[in-house]
Amino acid sequence: MKATLLAVGRLAALGLIALLAAPAVHAQASAAATPHAAASAPAADAPAEMAEPPPRQPRYLLRGPGGRAVTSEDFRGKLQIVTFGFTTCPDVCPTTLVELQQLLRALGPRAARVQAIFVTVDPARDTPQVLAAYTEAFDPRIVGLGGPEALVQRAAESFGVVYRKVQEAGAAPGAYTMDHSAGLYVLGPDGLWLGRIGYGTPVPEIVRRVEEYIDAAFSRR
Numbered sequence: 001m002k003a004t005l006l007a008v009g010r011l012a013a014l015g016l017i018a019l020l021a022a023p024a025v026h027a028q029a030s031a032a033a034t035p036h037a038a039a040s041a042p043a044a045d046a047p048a049e050m051a052e053p054p055p056r057q058p059r060y061l062l063r064g065p066g067g068r069a070v071t072s073e074d075f076r077g078k079l080q081i082v083t084f085g086f087t088t089c090p091d092v093c094p095t096t097l098v099e100l101q102q103l104l105r106a107l108g109p110r111a112a113r114v115q116a117i118f119v120t121v122d123p124a125r126d127t128p129q130v131l132a133a134y135t136e137a138f139d140p141r142i143v144g145l146g147g148p149e150a151l152v153q154r155a156a157e158s159f160g161v162v163y164r165k166v167q168e169a170g171a172a173p174g175a176y177t178m179d180h181s182a183g184l185y186v187l188g189p190d191g192l193w194l195g196r197i198g199y200g201t202p203v204p205e206i207v208r209r210v211e212e213y214i215d216a217a218f219s220r221r
């Protein structure tokens with residue numbers, strides 16, 4: 001075991017040396033281009049990370065079941081697990097909602113600590129009734145929120161979520177689909193941003209992360 005680790009260590013060291021040596025060779029070949037490449041290489045990761053800066057406190061005012069107004073303040077004291085999508089989404093949204101369903105089941109009684117929220121980015125078609133029927137089919141504890149387009153747009157911006165209508169030329173007015181940011185956005189019981197769980201995260205990992213958030217938020221109460 002130790003010998004293996006040592007061997008791996010040596011290999012890693014050799015790899016590191018090779019990496020360190022490589023830019024030197026480049027520097028000799030093209031002195032002008034290398035400082036540029038060296039400067040942009042570490043920075044290349046940064047903009048991707050910064051593309052969706054986590055807002056400190058996402059806020060929304062939307063329409064919930066029955067058309068009543070629902071705001072980000074209404075779930076104070078609970079962890080909010082929010083996802084954006086639309087009910088006629090062929091794959092990403094149904095997958096995400098099945099994950100929410102499995103998360104709520106796995107949490108058992110601790111599910112009372114969280115509020116799962118599905119925000120439609122297609123409020124024209126996803127009326128409160130359509131939304132309620134959709135979310136209830138996965139788990140009655142998932143609340144569907146929508147509302148006038150302007151409010152949905154503002155809510156999405158608040159979370160750093162982007163979406164757009166995709167319609168083929170010549171298609172009927174109602175024949176369109178939506179592109180949208182996927183994943184679960186987690187807010188603490190104080191409404192502050194806690195993190196994002198990326199789309200495709202295995203359910204056990206989602207459960208583990210949410211349990212960590214619950215522990216951190218409620219252990220000292």
Ligand SMILES: [Cu+2]
Nearest residue numbers: 085089092093
């Ligand atoms: Cu979707």
